Amino acid sequence: MSASANPRGRSRRKPTGQAARQPDLICNLRDLTNEASVEALFVNRLIFNRLGYADSDVQLKQSIDSREVRVGRKKVQYKPDYIVNTDGRPRWLVDAKAPDENLDDYVAQCASYSILVNGGFDEENPLQYFVLTNGALTRVYRWDNHSPILEMSINDFDPSSPRYADFAQLLSASAIKRQLNVARTKQRATLTMRNAPVEEIKDKFSWCHQYIYNKGNISQAAGFEEFVKVVFLKLLSDKRIRQLHPNLVTAERFDIPLEDIRFSRRWIDDRNDTVNPISSIQYKEFLTEFEVEIERRRKKRIFRSDDTIRLSPEIIYKVVETLERYYLLALDVDINGRLFETFLGATMRGKDLGQFFTPESVVKLGTALANFKVGRDHCDTVLDPCCGTGGFLITALADLWKKIDENRLLSAREKQDLRSIVANRHVVGIDIGRDPNMARIARMNMYLHGDGGSRIYEADALDKALVEDPADPVNLRTDLSELRTLLHEEQFDVILTNPPFAKTYDLHTDREAAILKEYAIAAFRPKRGQFRAKALSSSIMFLERYHDLLKPGGRVIAVIDDGVLGGDSDAPVREFIRSRFIVKAVVSLPGDAFQRSQARVKTSIIVLEKADICEPQGYLDRQGPVFMYACRYVGIDDPARKRTLPVDRLNRQRAREEIAECAHLFRLFEAGDPAVADHTVEPEKIADRMDVKSCSQRPAKLVPLWEANGLEVYPLSALLELVDPADEDIIDRDGDAEPVTYLRIRYDGFAERGDEIVSSDSKSPVLVRVHAGDVVISNINAIHGAVCVVPKECDGCVVTSEFTVCRAKESVDPKVLWLLLRSPEARADLLLLATGIGRTRVRWGNAADLRLPTPPDDLIAAARRSLNAADRFERMWSGP
Structure with missing residues (x-):
């Protein structure tokens, strides 16, 4: 049998000669x-x-x-x-x-x-x-x-x-x-550890939260404080693993010798003769070593020197068992921010929680726009005056270090020295939060990421005098005195921050009244020649504080409410901005960018440069063109819901790409490259409003492209007509009471029967019945996809005046029109046509001007077939 005929390919070895050895190869x-x-x-x-x-x-x-x-x-x-x-x-x-x-x-x-x-x-x-x-x-x-x-x-x-x-x-x-x-x-002597996705870690944090709360007989806030200590020790253990095995920890799964892992059940079991060894040994050792650093003024206090972990050994053991196999340092930069959000989300309203937590992609975009400078001759000093858990500071530190490491002109020794200088002198944070103490949490985060938190201060950054409270402990008053000296002697190159929007200062307390009267921005609306402000938002006050704390030419990169940028009542605030800053960029964020905080405030990131002199008039003499960009994915890549969907991975990738594109275009803009003309706004455009929607974007940009491709384009008014409801379809709240059912339109464009009420209980003075085949547009949520064709089962449901009821004109298929209205292009144009800032409304007077292309006949036919098939499947699964 030949070798090729043998299914296993076996062959006999050729005999070798004695004169010269021939290679014994498998084949030729x-x-x-x-x-x-x-x-x-x-x-x-x-x-x-x-x-x-x-x-x-x-x-x-x-x-x-x-x-x-x-x-x-x-x-x-x-x-x-x-x-x-x-x-x-x-x-x-x-x-x-x-x-x-x-x-x-x-x-x-x-x-x-x-x-x-x-x-x-x-x-x-x-x-x-x-x-x-x-x-x-x-x-x-x-x-x-x-x-x-x-x-x-x-x-x-x-x-x-x-x-x-x-x-x-x-x-x-x-x-x-x-x-x-x-x-x-x-x-037998190793532990397999994992780099798990953030969703899985969040689930584990949530489980630990509930376990501590249920088994420890402890409040939510106290449970958070104790869990922070345990996770801090976990992160220290992971930091040690990274130092010992740097080449292993990048894999999805990796084995670590148990002797190198301090946060493990094995470590606890080996010390079964010690009561609660995680607290009595590990935590105590850390406190002792850290106290030396505090005395040398290299670190600021995170925990009390005599502190303990006030959780039972059984609870700590269960938490260790839950977390020991997860390597947390690869999770993301702001680990304690995730932890904080998980715990406080159970006890605080979302909008309150939002003042502490900024979505990671928003942090990364802000850092990219900051474009920090660092080298032998200059290193930017960065301040976050409301730093929360330290997300911006950690990302800024990582960016500065990366630029040092990539600088080929620096020697290894210079890089090492410069990294240390940056960590200990050039990253500064301030936060007023005390319950829980945000400055301590930020110090913890910074410590774990390479900075001892030596310049993180617990203080009210809006208090220009930084007045001490005699009731405060000595160490807090000492830190406040140090901060006062620092802010008196030093100004900053960059302020990178997300200020709280919900907090206000008023005249009802002596302390807040004293702070408020120090602000020139409060005098922009004088009343009868007297101090006018009864209350002022902290986010507006921070605009003046940024100016105080920056060097001339220094930069602000801050999240800002679009109401400040475009609302009529905040026109004086914009005048203040133009008088003291050069507006470099405005980057619009999606309306749901802060959805994890359950906040629907429309926001942007503004980039400002401190002007050399304040000029209330004639700002155009120094104001150059402004870079403007509208994000679609930054912020929404980290959804509030617990369930993970396939679209989440896609949105995270899109957010990363959007950050890279926005930062790249901004660099080109700063270099004067004409290639970014589409994102450039002339200074006259910001003479009143400064929001991207008003200054930069215009609807119907795609109309020339559609027409060039042979498509006919019509205004919406040529495809839809307003329904003139019959008398019997109009229900007056003050008339005869009758049972009615609201029509509910979901963001996915489907309608369903909503709440049943008695018409006299409606908050709307008039209700209108809708009928099968009507096209109903939510005035508030159309931009999010809330447009429907009323199905048969919803015939007779009612809507309020916040909905526009239309009917497709003859020869127009309402379902095909529904597809067009819910397309990203149409929703983007509806947003531009809408009225209002933040909570926009799409009224018929504006929506009627929306321009839509008519698809080719074959595409319309294919769409009809697909929609009809979807209807059949829907009815099949939903039953009769």
């Missing part, structure tokens, strides 16, 4: 002409003859399951040619190619397949390698890496070759068994 390269010959003459002989595997150890292609893997942006079905097993587990796989094929083209799909295989095993990654070969060239890769660890030509497969010895040490049957024995021994 000239015999390899296609993929099939590479499998039969090379791979089969390699696996079964050379490496010592039995038939039962090897799965061939026909018995291997295919999986969907990603290649670039595409997803394809793929399976390798061989999977080699030991002890019932896959250990390595092989993909054979024709001799003329480039192996680089197949690395991604092999790696993706390997990751999917290992993903099917909870506590291990059995498949350790994949092999790519075209006969002429063979490469070995670790399962989670795209770079080969071994590369061999066909001539290297001589058993006397050192490269073949390396190959066999990795992949022979005997070598795999040795590796498994070592792994089993190691497994």
Whole structure:
């Protein structure tokens, strides 16, 4: 039987002569002409003859399951040619190619397949390698890496070759068994840790929160304080793991020797002769060491020197058991912000919570717009005067360090020194929050990310005098005195912040009255020549405080309420901004950017530069063009709901891309590049309003493109007409009381029957009945997709005056029109046509001007078929 006819590809060795040794190769390269010959003459002989595997150890292609893997942006079905097993587990796989094929083209799909295989095993990654070969060239890769660890030509497969010895040490049957024995021994003394997605960590935090609250007989706020201490020790343990095993912690799963893990059940069990060792040993050791740093004025206080963790040993053990396998330092920068949000979300209203927590993508966008400068001759000093849990400060520190590390002109020693200077002198935070103490939480965060929190202060940044309260403890008054000196002697290059919107200062208390009267911005609306302000929003007061604290030419990057940028009542505030700053950029954020805080305030990020002199008049002499950009995804990538949906991953990617694009365009704008003309607004445009919607955006931008592609474009008034309700369809609240059912329109564009009430109980003076086939537009929520075609089951439901009821004109399919009205392009134009700031309204007088293209007939027909099919399925599943 020939070698090619043998299903396992076995061949007899050729005898060697005594005069000169011939290489003992698996086969000759000239015999390899296609993929099939590479499998039969090379791979089969390699696996079964050379490496010592039995038939039962090897799965061939026909018995291997295919999986969907990603290649670039595409997803394809793929399976390798061989999977080699030991002890019932896959250990390595092989993909054979024709001799003329480039192996680089197949690395991604092999790696993706390997990751999917290992993903099917909870506590291990059995498949350790994949092999790519075209006969002429063979490469070995670790399962989670795209770079080969071994590369061999066909001539290297001589058993006397050192490269073949390396190959066999990795992949022979005997070598795999040795590796498994070592792994089993190691497994007994290691812990498999994971880099889990943020949603999973949030669930674990929530579980711990409920467990502590239910089992510890402790309040929500007190539970948070104690859990922070435990998680702080967890993060210290993870920080130690990163220092000891920096190359391991980047993997999705990795094994760490238990002796290197302090936050583990094993560590507690080994100290069973000690009561509550996490508190009495670990926490006490940290406090003792940290107290020395405080005395040397290198750190500021985070915990009391005599503090303990006031949770029972059983509760701490359960929390350790829940969290020990998760590596938290890779989660995101503001870990304590996540923790804080999880706990306080159970006890505080969302809008109150919102003053402490800024979405991560908003933080990253603000940091990108700041464009920090750092080098030998200059390093920006950064301030967040309402720093919350420290998210902006941590991201700023990371950005500054990254720029230091990437500076090729600096020596290693210079980089080390500059990193230390930045961490301890150039990042400053202030926060007034005391219950819980936000400054301490921010210090904790900064400490864990490389800065001791030496310049995080507990104070009211709006108090220009920083008046001490005699009732405060000595250490707090000492810190306040230090901050007063710092702010007197130093001004900042950059202020990066998200100020609280809900807080106001008024004249009802002596302290707030004294603070308020220090603000020039409060005198913009004088009344009878006297001090006029009875109350003023802290976010408006901060605009003046930014100016006080910045160097001339310094920059503010701050979240701001769009009401300040565009509302009529805040026109004097905009006058104040123009008189003291040069407006560099306004970046609009989505209306749901702060949805995690249950806040629907429409916001933007404003970039201001402190002007050399204050000029209430003639601002145009120094004000140049303004960069304006409208974000669609920043902020909404981190939804408030607990359930994770596939769209969340997509929105996170879109938010990252949007941040990169916005920052890149802003750099071009600052360089004077004409390529950003579409995002450039002339200074005259901000003479009144400053919001992106008013100054930069115009509806119907796509009309020329539609028309150029041969589409007919019509105003909405040519496709829809307002319904003139019959007398019997108008229900007067003050007339006869009758039972009615509200029509509810969801954001997904579907209608359903809502609450049943008696008409006399309605808050709206008039209700209108709608009928099947009517097109109903929510005046407030149309921009979010709340537009519907009334279904039969909702015939006779009622709507208030906050809805516009229309009917499609003859020959217009209402459902096709519904699709067009809910398209992103139409909703964007509806937003521009809407009235109001923040809580916008789309009234018919504005919506009638919306321009829509008429799709081709074949597309309309296809849409009708799809909609009708969807209706049939909906009715099938919902029942009669």
